Amino acid sequence: MNPYPVDPYWMVALKALLVVVGLLIAFAFMTLIERRLLARFQVRMGPNRVGPSGLLQPVADAIKSIFKEDLVVERADKVLFVLAPLIGVVFALLAFGVIPFGPPGSFFGYQPWVLNLDLGLLYLFAVSEMAIYGIFLAGWASGSKYSLLGSLRSSASLISYELGLGIALLSPVLLVGSLNLNDIVNWQKENGWLVLYAFPAFLLYAIAALAEAARTPFDLPEAEQELVGGYHTEYSSIKWALFQMTEYIHFITASALIPTLFLGGWTMPFLEVPYLWMFLKIAFFLFLFIWIRATWFRLRYDQLLRLGWGFLFPVALVWFLVTALVVALDLPRSYLLYLSLAAFLVLLGAILYSPKSARKAPKGLSKGGGA
Amino acid sequence: MTLKALAQSLGITLKYLFSKPVTVPYPDAPVALKPRFHGRHVLTRHPNGLEKCIGCSLCAAACPAYAIYVEPAENDPENPVSAGERYAKVYEINMLRCIFCGLCEEACPTGAIVLGYDFEMADYEYSDLIYGKEDMLVDVVGTKPQRREAKITGKPVKPGYVVPYVRPELEGFKAPTEGGKK
Numbered sequence: 001m002n003p004y005p006v007d008p009y010w011m012v013a014l015k016a017l018l019v020v021v022g023l024l025i026a027f028a029f030m031t032l033i034e035r036r037l038l039a040r041f042q043v044r045m046g047p048n049r050v051g052p053s054g055l056l057q058p059v060a061d062a063i064k065s066i067f068k069e070d071l072v073v074e075r076a077d078k079v080l081f082v083l084a085p086l087i088g089v090v091f092a093l094l095a096f097g098v099i100p101f102g103p104p105g106s107f108f109g110y111q112p113w114v115l116n117l118d119l120g121l122l123y124l125f126a127v128s129e130m131a132i133y134g135i136f137l138a139g140w141a142s143g144s145k146y147s148l149l150g151s152l153r154s155s156a157s158l159i160s161y162e163l164g165l166g167i168a169l170l171s172p173v174l175l176v177g178s179l180n181l182n183d184i185v186n187w188q189k190e191n192g193w194l195v196l197y198a199f200p201a202f203l204l205y206a207i208a209a210l211a212e213a214a215r216t217p218f219d220l221p222e223a224e225q226e227l228v229g230g231y232h233t234e235y236s237s238i239k240w241a242l243f244q245m246t247e248y249i250h251f252i253t254a255s256a257l258i259p260t261l262f263l264g265g266w267t268m269p270f271l272e273v274p275y276l277w278m279f280l281k282i283a284f285f286l287f288l289f290i291w292i293r294a295t296w297f298r299l300r301y302d303q304l305l306r307l308g309w310g311f312l313f314p315v316a317l318v319w320f321l322v323t324a325l326v327v328a329l330d331l332p333r334s335y336l337l338y339l340s341l342a343a344f345l346v347l348l349g350a351i352l353y354s355p356k357s358a359r360k361a362p363k364g365l366s367k368g369g370g371a
Numbered sequence: 372m373t374l375k376a377l378a379q380s381l382g383i384t385l386k387y388l389f390s391k392p393v394t395v396p397y398p399d400a401p402v403a404l405k406p407r408f409h410g411r412h413v414l415t416r417h418p419n420g421l422e423k424c425i426g427c428s429l430c431a432a433a434c435p436a437y438a439i440y441v442e443p444a445e446n447d448p449e450n451p452v453s454a455g456e457r458y459a460k461v462y463e464i465n466m467l468r469c470i471f472c473g474l475c476e477e478a479c480p481t482g483a484i485v486l487g488y489d490f491e492m493a494d495y496e497y498s499d500l501i502y503g504k505e506d507m508l509v510d511v512v513g514t515k516p517q518r519r520e521a522k523i524t525g526k527p528v529k530p531g532y533v534v535p536y537v538r539p540e541l542e543g544f545k546a547p548t549e550g551g552k553k
Contacts, residue, residue: 041384045394295384296377351374 088134
């Protein structure tokens with residue numbers, strides 16, 4: 001039933017440990033990398049005091065957040081208050097295990113993934129969406145208005161983008177005919193990357209992934225200007241750090257999942273080095289998301305809902321139906337290639353097309369005005 | 372807001388990613404000061420080595436912060452200290468009171484007191500912030516805490532600034548200039 005080799009249990013345990021430790025280290029250094037990159041985007045230098053060029057900053061941050069005073073709010077629901085960050089981080093960590101990093105047997109003779117589930121993608125989403133419980137329980141258990149508002153926003157935005165996200169992922173799954181991430185990668189190795197077959201789905205998923213990781217254009221659960229700290233307003237010390245950890249691990253998982261689903265995973269035409277390409281692709285998406293954070297603004301709450309229901313959902317649905325039609329009537333798959341190309345051209349056109357501004361700028365002021 | 376604008380904005384930020392940060396990493400790199408920066412006072416000398424200060428106390432009179440204390444004394448004609456009849460036996464500036472306005476420099480009839488460039492004067496004791504003649508004459512390099520540290524470590528004073536050129540009023544004062552050591 002499962003065509004992929006299975007590892008002994010001790011090896012699975014070892015790899016699970018490796019993934020968890022790796023993710024935690026990656027989280028620690030992502031905080032530094034993100035701060036440094038954001039600083040450079042803003043023509044600053046960023047943290048460079050601790051250790052050689054700031055490399056030990058994560059260590060300093062870790063020590064600081066562990067030894068800070070750990071407050072539990074008087075009116076908080078004590079059990080849930082402690083449980084919420086744990087739920088968040090545990091489910092965030094669980095998700096990463098199904099992502100393959102190379103061909104079978106490339107991890108010192110073992111498999112370069114922790115779990116190989118036939119329902120890999122479903123498992124991944126089931127588990128990573130559980131983290132919303134962490135967020136929502138945190139807001140509810142804090143006994144604070146701002147926390148509750150932040151978590152409500154989280155839940156509302158989750159509902160609005162999650163449908164689009166889920167349906168966007170259906171079209172690659174339909175094409176491949178499997179939810180197993182290894183199958184998806186192998187299919188892409190044989191037939192070409194799925195982004196060519198499902199460009200709109202790729203785009204929608206990339207947008208929704210930003211929302212899922214609560215990254216900048218959609219970071220309203222913790223909009224500092226409006227909600228103090230969002231759902232973790234009342235959290236301090238290591239519990240706060242756990243929320244940050246959750247968020248960054250979602251961020252890393254999303255950056256690993258986009259290439260796995262749409263950009264061939266660990267495969268690369270012409271030059272195949274299993275781990276290298278996967279890491280490079282992850283790094284590219286991490287950079288892209290930081291770049292977006294440095295550039296774009298936060299959407300308003302209702303704008304995100306409108307984007308989710310009014311754009312992501314219908315477009316994903318249409319593309320899903322098109323893919324379903326192609327698969328059901330057994331039409332040549334190349335139709336999807338042309339349609340993807342058309343979608344890409346539409347996007348390009350939308351980017352290049354600039355409608356005449358409704359508000360006319362006075363003469364002389366039009367140059368150099370808001371780009 | 373259009374997609375075009377969003378794409379353009381990405382281009383703009385990417386351009387800035389590859390530009391040099393404007394940050395001045397101050398303690399690691401010197402601050403670029405203007406030639407007329409108002410820093411620690413310098414008591415200049417004539418080219419023949421005599422002090423310009425004649426102990427007239429006009430600077431003390433002009434000082435809005437009452438930071439200057441001058442005690443004049445008669446010059447020994449055989450072995451004069453200054454170019455006039457009198458010289459400043461005691462010349463103290465309380466750096467805690469000084470507001471670095473430069474009025475003393477404007478009031479000085481001989482151009483003896485000039486505001487220099489040193490600004491790193493933070494210290495632990497009030498008494499250490501009263502600078503005497505031995506702390507301000509032209510040949511003194513650095514501020515009191517800087518010189519104290521240099522004495523302990525045995526390394527030369529490292530000023531935290533750089534100027535394009537030293538203005539002529541600071542006759543004989545040596546400051547690190549841009550493009551070329553001291």
